[in-house]
Amino acid sequence: MDYTMILIAGIVGLAIGFTIAKFLEKGKASKTIANAKKEAQQLLKEAKIDGESIKKDKILQAKEKFLELKSEHEKVIIGKDRKISEAEKRTRDKESQISSELAKGKKLNTDLEQKLKEVEHRREFFEKKQSEVEKLHNSQVQQLEVISGLSADDAKTELIESLRETAKSDAMGYIQTTVEEAKLTAQQEARKIVINTIQRIGTEEAVENCVSVFNIESDDVKGRIIGREGRNIRALEAATGVEIIVDDTPEAIILSCFDSVRREVARLSLHKLVTDGRIHPARIEEIVKKTEKQIEAEIIDIGKRTIIDLGIHGLHPELIKAVGRMKYRSSYGQNLLQHSREVAKLCGVMASELGLNPKVAKRAGLLHDIGKVPNTEAEVETPHAILGMQWAEKYGEKPDVCNAIGAHHDEIEMKTLISPIVQVCDAISGARPGARRQVLDSYIQRLKDLEEIAFGFGGVQKAYAIQAGRELRVIVESEKVSDEKASQLSFEISQKIQTDMTYPGQVKVTVIRETRAVNVAK
Numbered sequence: 001m002d003y004t005m006i007l008i009a010g011i012v013g014l015a016i017g018f019t020i021a022k023f024l025e026k027g028k029a030s031k032t033i034a035n036a037k038k039e040a041q042q043l044l045k046e047a048k049i050d051g052e053s054i055k056k057d058k059i060l061q062a063k064e065k066f067l068e069l070k071s072e073h074e075k076v077i078i079g080k081d082r083k084i085s086e087a088e089k090r091t092r093d094k095e096s097q098i099s100s101e102l103a104k105g106k107k108l109n110t111d112l113e114q115k116l117k118e119v120e121h122r123r124e125f126f127e128k129k130q131s132e133v134e135k136l137h138n139s140q141v142q143q144l145e146v147i148s149g150l151s152a153d154d155a156k157t158e159l160i161e162s163l164r165e166t167a168k169s170d171a172m173g174y175i176q177t178t179v180e181e182a183k184l185t186a187q188q189e190a191r192k193i194v195i196n197t198i199q200r201i202g203t204e205e206a207v208e209n210c211v212s213v214f215n216i217e218s219d220d221v222k223g224r225i226i227g228r229e230g231r232n233i234r235a236l237e238a239a240t241g242v243e244i245i246v247d248d249t250p251e252a253i254i255l256s257c258f259d260s261v262r263r264e265v266a267r268l269s270l271h272k273l274v275t276d277g278r279i280h281p282a283r284i285e286e287i288v289k290k291t292e293k294q295i296e297a298e299i300i301d302i303g304k305r306t307i308i309d310l311g312i313h314g315l316h317p318e319l320i321k322a323v324g325r326m327k328y329r330s331s332y333g334q335n336l337l338q339h340s341r342e343v344a345k346l347c348g349v350m351a352s353e354l355g356l357n358p359k360v361a362k363r364a365g366l367l368h369d370i371g372k373v374p375n376t377e378a379e380v381e382t383p384h385a386i387l388g389m390q391w392a393e394k395y396g397e398k399p400d401v402c403n404a405i406g407a408h409h410d411e412i413e414m415k416t417l418i419s420p421i422v423q424v425c426d427a428i429s430g431a432r433p434g435a436r437r438q439v440l441d442s443y444i445q446r447l448k449d450l451e452e453i454a455f456g457f458g459g460v461q462k463a464y465a466i467q468a469g470r471e472l473r474v475i476v477e478s479e480k481v482s483d484e485k486a487s488q489l490s491f492e493i494s495q496k497i498q499t500d501m502t503y504p505g506q507v508k509v510t511v512i513r514e515t516r517a518v519n520v521a522k
Contacts, residue, residue: 007047172488193353212255212263214270222246222253224279225270235281239288242266260328261299265291299324306337310344312363316395323366325373336373339429340366346425347418356417364404364422367392371405385409443469446503453496457489471508472497478515486513 145151216222226233226246233244241262245254253270257263269291273279276287300317303324307315315323326337347365348358371388382390389406404419406412408426447465450472454463459480464473474493476486490511497507 169484169488172491176487176491193350212267214253214255214267216251216253216274219251221274225253225274227279231281232279232284235284236266236269236288239285240266240269260330261295261325264328265295268294299327302327302337306341306366310341310348310362310366311359312344312366315363316397319367319370319391319395319397322370322373322391326369329373334430336369340369342429343368343422343425346428347421350421350425351418354417354421356421360398360400361418361421363397364401364418365425367397367401368405368408368422368426383409383411385411446501449501450497450507453500454493456496457493459485459489469503469507471510473510473512475512475514478513481513483513486511 144155224232225236225244227235233246236242237244240257241259242255242257242265244266245256247254255263255266255270257266265288269284269288272287272291273284276283300321301324303320303322306323307313307320323337323340326340327335329336344362344365347361351358351361367388369384369388370391371382371384371386374382374387385406385408389402389412392402392405400416400418403412403415404422407414407419408423410423414420414423447469450465450469451463454460454472454474459476460474461477462475465471466473472493474489476489481489490509493511494507494509497503497509
């Protein structure tokens with residue numbers, strides 16, 4: 001490549017010389033050409049000399065590079081040889097270690113085989129001894145059966161029965177003793193707290209039903225309420241959803257409906273219509289709509305007054321409306337709002353006695369039955385405790401309050417100390433004399449269930465549910481039931497009632513055992 005450059009340079013020089021010669025004067029042309037040729041030859045000689053020197057330098061550089069690469073290659077080979085020798089050494093060490101371990105393993109196998117032989121020998125010896133013991137046992141059992149006149153199974157059954165009766169009587173005695181000790185120690189404080197709480201609260205007794213009576217001044221008003229061909233009364237029933245009964249009762253009209261709110265709307269609407277004197281279907285619809293708005297505002301006002309009276313703050317507006325609607329609901333004849341206010345006051349006092357937060361207890365006591373005033377028909381199928389808990393969670397109540405609402409009928413697990421307080425206060429408010437009235441059929445059925453539970457036990461001759469189902473007296477046969485068994489029977493009946501029945505308050509079980517000796521003098 002260097003020679004080519006030199007040749008190109010020479011050719012370029014010749015071209016330049018020839019070019020210059022063309023422009024020289026004709027007289028100097030030959031001289032200039034001769035000088036150019038000499039210079040070109042001189043340049044070629046110098047180019048050849050430079051090319052030779054460059055060629056020698058490149059050859060020397062190539063040799064030096066080759067020697068450098070060769071030395072590096074030798075170093076790499078030496079390093080690999082060293083690693084191979086080290087790996088061979090490690091392999092030899094492992095082989096020697098494995099051979100020593102194999103020798104140890106052979107020795108261990110020999111020892112293990114010897115121990116296995118010893119174990120097998122001992123097992124045969126024990127089996128032989130066991131067979132001898134079984135033969136001896138069987139012979140002794142046969143001798144005992146001959147002496148006692150009972151088979152082994154019969155004797156075992158008899159022994160188990162005797163032990164079972166003894167253990168059962170001992171266990172019942174222990175349980176009764178423990179329960180009595182617990183009552184002596186725990187009931188005093190509990191009774192003190194409950195009695196003090198009840199004594200501080202004075203409540204009104206309210207009994208409501210599904211019928212309201214609307215009094216009128218004269219029977220002439222009945223005809224105006226009925227209207228021509230009954231169109232007024234039909235329009236009123238359609239607008240309010242209340243059945244209006246107009247009969248021979250003097251100066252009175254009966255309003256029948258299970259929904260107390262609708263019944264109140266119908267009563268107020270009738271009062272406005274009779275006072276105004278204009279009674280026709282269009283006027284009826286207008287008055288009913290205005291009355292519904294008035295009742296809705298009154299419900300909110302009742303809820304606000306209730307929470308103010310109880311000192312409860314920060315309640316959601318929807319929960320305030322639910323509290324107001326309680327005024328128009330009843331449970332077993334007991335007004336729901338009065339019941340909730342009573343439970344709230346009891347919870348507050350009882351929480352103070354126990355050193356808990358009375359405000360949270362009051363809040364839970366007031367809201368524990370809000371599930372009994374559902375907004376839609378779909379919510380009626382959900383248990384009122386669970387529905388009330390869902391509402392409380394939805395409207396931002398604390399977990400303590402929500403758990404107390406949902407657990408006051410044991411439908412979920414109690415997680416806070418407020419929950420049992422609400423449950424106890426609910427039972428106190430519902431179980432006090434005059435608070436509630438029961439439907440006759442369910443009341444009679446409960447008394448029958450109590451007596452049937454007593455007759456389910458052996459030795460019971462008669463059973464009577466007295467004191468409105470709060471006491472069960474059981475008369476037993478003295479020949480079949482001993483004094484000790486009578487005490488046990490009383491406990492078992494009380495446990496059966498507690499697990500199988502639902503009832504307010506408590507049921508006292510009294511077992512009576514009477515022994516009579518009768519003779520006749522002739």
